[in-house]
Amino acid sequence: MMLLKSLRSSGTSRSVLLLRCAGSLRNAIKFDYDLVVLGGGSGGLACAKEAVAYGARVLCLDYVKPTPAGTKWGVGGTCVNVGCIPKKLMHQASLLGEAVHEAVAYGWNVDDRDIKPDWKKLVKVVQNHIKSVNWVTRVDLRDKKVEYVNSIGSFVDPHTIQYKTKQGELKQLTAQYVVIAVGGRPRYPPIKGAFELGITSDDIFSYEKEPGRTLVVGAGYVGLECACFLKGLGYDPTVMVRSIVLRGFDRQMSEFLAAMMTERGIRFLNTTIPMGVDRTPEGKLLVQYRNTTTQTDESDVFDTVLWAIGRKGLIGDLNLGAAGVQTYNDKVIVDHTEATNVPHIFAVGDIIYGRPELTPVAILAGRLLARRLFAGSTQLMDYTDVATTVFTPLEYSCVGMSEEMAIERLGADNIEVFHGYYKPTEFFIPQKSFRHCYLKVVAELSGDQKILGLHYIGPVAGEVIQGFAAALKSGLTVKTLLNTVGIHPTTAEEFTRLSVTKRSGVDPTPASCCS
């Protein structure tokens, strides 16, 4: 029996195997599946694949409703199709454009006047990669024996899921456990022309026409990242900010990032909200907007309008009422074990209320949940000190507390902030601006000074911060950090060279490197 074989290979003792086998048989009589996962994205797939490794019978349902503009995509979820992956690829494309100019400074005889991106080619190669990942995902599901259905699953009762086949037939099945991992989709503003004339991050990565002069409405990381790669590719983006940039992130670092973008020529419309969109006779988009500070109304014409005003959870199609699952706004409420108010129904990923909406969070939470359900594990997901990166041309990465959170929790008198500007070696020759190359460490004031948060703006910020995230989790102190020998010449080593505190008032600008 396949179940026995996979249980045996997991290294469990014979008696446990027999117990589990009996348990599974009991369930086999009671339920069609041990686990049904609603959603085939980062969290759902990780949970499903981990569960089968422990012998569970798993079904995964995934479906993508087309955007108003008609965009669709395959299995894998937001990250693979319209999130992290295409975003990083387009970010890379825009950085490479910059690199061509820098190459000239380093002696390459490239003609860098008037270099242009081939948007259609970029979209094609990005989409080709995504489709190859879709295929690999399908093969992986089949190889790992996760049943996959391309349809929306909804609740009939707490243990029963129904879905419609491609032929229109309604099918029902029962599950011992259900994991809701349906994620979210971008919001549209409740204004005229929003659906018909605007696009979102769901559409931009496969957009058939060149974006041209683009209005990005929203200043979270989606909006900022999109504006930045569009700028890097030579288009003309404007960012419309309702109140502040990067809500929830360290204020000082967020303002630095916005200043870095302004220095690169990205226009910001601050304290402004959109009022409506119309099509002009020439086929462009006329956007009416209001500056809420000055209370003045204005308008401007764009080729593309991209809404990046936030994302909503996809609880609408699940018929959660039939299962009795409680929600808040459009998200599912879970406890520290990812359980909803219904004991056998769980949720992971972007759909859960109050947790970071990040792929690695969903993946780890999904895997740990599967282990608790099917492998007798007790390990819970730790949602604290999750490192993140904003992929703007100078990237911003951070782990742990923001400065204001540390002040709020410990008091300004009990924390020390070390900070410094730095000058990456590679920037000198092409005369790249290092005005916003800055980092800071927020730590406790006393003793060995336990580090509460690290913040970095600069090249390859994600690569720099990743190791420090592990260090922070291990209890990194300022004492250890400053006794760590840096790798030279890198930008990451600047963390080991920090010496100026905010409290001292000393100018944190370095004179030159190596001293």
Added chain:
Amino acid sequence: MANLLENVARQVRNNQRAFSVTPKRREIFKVQSPEEFDKKVKNSQEPVIVDFFATWCNPCKLLTPRIESIVGEQAGSIKLAKVDIDEHSELALDYDVGAVPVLVIMQNGKEVQRMVGLQDEDKIRAWVATAVKNAKQ
């Protein structure tokens, strides 16, 4: 002769005669449905090479013209069925397609052998020739 050409040209212009460059169209075809696969591949008298490809796969783009010309050289003793794995995912998964391109030789409804990945033209030609020879035995 000139008259003949003139007639053909006129008919082609008026869309009355389809002018095909590939002389034997029927031995190379793109599978449109699982039913067509059953009929033309599994129930084929001659051996069939199934070319599992994907539109997003660069080696596939290089392989397909190579295998088409090699099959053309065989003058009907072996056929070529092209399957887009995104259009026919279930079929591709049934045949254990992982990485693409994959060429699967089918005879009497069963898989005889397969070749995974892009190969040199000579290697493919030798492989196809052997398959044709084995089929005739």
